[in-house]
Amino acid sequence: MKRYIWFVFVLCLSISACHKEEKPAQEGVPNPRASGKNITITQQDIQNGLDLLDEQDRKFAQTSFGKQNLLQILAREKLILQDARSSKLEENEEYQAALKQKRAELDTVYDHFAQEALVRTWYEQKEKEIEPSEKEIKVYYNKYPYEMTIKQIIVDNAQTADQTLKILKGSPGRWNEISRQQNKAPAALQTITFMPGEYLDNLEAVAANSSIGKVQGFFKTPQGFHIIMKTGENRLSLEQATPRIRQILINQRLDKLLDTLKTKYEVVIYDENK
Secondary structure, eight states: OHHHHHHHHHHHHHHHHHHHOOOOOTTTOHHHHHHHTTOOHHHHHHHHHHTTTTHHHHHHTHHHHEEEHHHHHHHHHHHHHHHHTTTGGGHHHHHHHHHHHHHHHHHHHHHHHHOOOOOHHHHHHHHHTTTTOHHHHHHHHHHHEEEEEEEEEESSSHHHHHHHHHHHHHOOGHHHHHHHOOSSSHHHEEEEEEOOTTTTTHHHHHHHSSSOOOEEEEHHHEEEEEEEEEEEEEEEEHHHHHHHHHHHHHHHHHHHHHHHHHHHHHOOOOOOOO
């Protein structure tokens, strides 16, 4: 659409240059000879036209010369619309089919937006209801005042995990080499730092009880088969930990709430391939 408008823009520049004798239209008011006596162009029409332009073209359209050409474009569009409606082109089958298709597309977009907005509203409402107190945050902090950093290699089968673990147990210094060869984990998960409660429970427990530099594994999760190595541990201040603990407690309570919903509503997964 922007390319189309810019093309018409350039065309109008040429036309305007050939008709310098015409009196320029005032801002927001098209030239009567261009627009026709029954055509009205509002300030909103002008703004809508500006919104369709990219930044560079918009700046030009806001100059004195550019404004007049934008008005010419809008006037022509209004004239065409008026004539098309007078000619009953709205009854054209291809036009009606195009409208029907676009309506279906927009309905789908709206339905998706409505669902996402409703889910977001649910989360926001529930978070307010289960907001942890300062006391609860301090209790959690006293128990877990630290964060841990681990490296991990994730593979997709137990046999590979077992072979990889044996190699790394004997040669921990080959971690980076083996990771490049075997790791299926996305880059963001190959080295991660977390407080207890921020990652996977079983891996957190192993990391918490591991010494730095020791290879541990393998552990099966929905992500795959994990081999981990703890590389660091850091004590946090209460101020540093508070927002993270708050989110941990909220997430834990949301998980419990979702578990209760599973008993309230039945989830059926439909597989077209079965």
